[in-house]
Amino acid sequence: LSPVDSYRKQHEITVTGENIPAPFITFESSGLPPELLRELLSAGFPSPTPIQAQTWPIALQNRDIVAIAKTGSGKTLGYLIPAFTLLRHCRNDPRNGPTVLILAPTRELATQIQNEALRFGRSSRISCTCLYGGAPKGPQLQELERGADIVVATPGRLNDILEMRKIDFQQVSLLVLDEADRMLDMGFEPQIRKIVNEIPPRRQTLMYTATWPNEVRKIANDLLVNPVQVNIGSVD
Ligand code: ADP
Ligand code: MG
Secondary structure (H helix, E strand, C coil), rough: CCCCHHHHHHCEEEEECCCCCCCCCCCCCCCCCCHHHHHHHHHHCCCCCHHHHHHHHHHHHCCCCCECCCCCCCHHHHHHHHHHHHHHHHHHHHHCCEEEEEEEEHHHHHHHHHHHHHCCCCCCCCCEECCCCCCCHHHHHHHHHCCCCEEEEEEHHHHHHHHHHCCCCCCCCCCEECCCHHHCCCCCCCHHHHHHHCCCCCCCCEEEEEEEEEEEEHHHHHHHCCCCCEEECCCC
16 A cells, blocks of 8 residues: 555545545645644644545645544644635735635534634734624624634524625635534524525635535535545444
């Protein structure tokens, strides 16, 4: 086996798609900016997790990805690192709307993602705001007006704010659906579809899910263009 094949076998990585780049087995091989590498190393992370190693190089080719991996596999940085790379190259004025939009099922998750984005995005000088239900809209709208490169949102609250015309998606070029299976279980499919309809179609889309039932396959089929599928662990 080649080193790439043996890495994939050892970490139970299966990839479906054409011309799949080799995983970034070490941080050093990833070509990430030195400040970002320093932040990852100082967090005590020895190397990319398998999902990070395999999805980073694919995402950096601007391809759509559906990644199926269980909780705790490091998915958040799996999409945040490509988001930072995009933002380093594409400096839109955040007051005109986000460049990266991340959808997550709950307030807790959205907040965790925002914290991770602020922590590891410091050297990339990103701004990030969070929109979720169960809290007044006012302060969230105020922060949004100040501008954010990355918006992390639950679909219900984001759809409300969209209907109020308080957010513009014309600059969005990366859309992430985190825990897609859970968002569908929570009944967010109509809101997700309304939101995605407002995003320019030339975007890149990354979808993460722990399970791969028919409903998730169907929405992946509708929202992603020719996606590479990456599975970590046994495929159900
Ligand atoms: P998931 O979204 O797949 O459930 P998370 O992104 O929440 O996983 O990551 C799980 C934990 O692993 C977090 O505490 C995160 O900080 C940590 N982590 C992320 N990347 C790495 C890495 N490369 N090495 C070690 N730990 C990591
Ligand atoms: Mg997660």
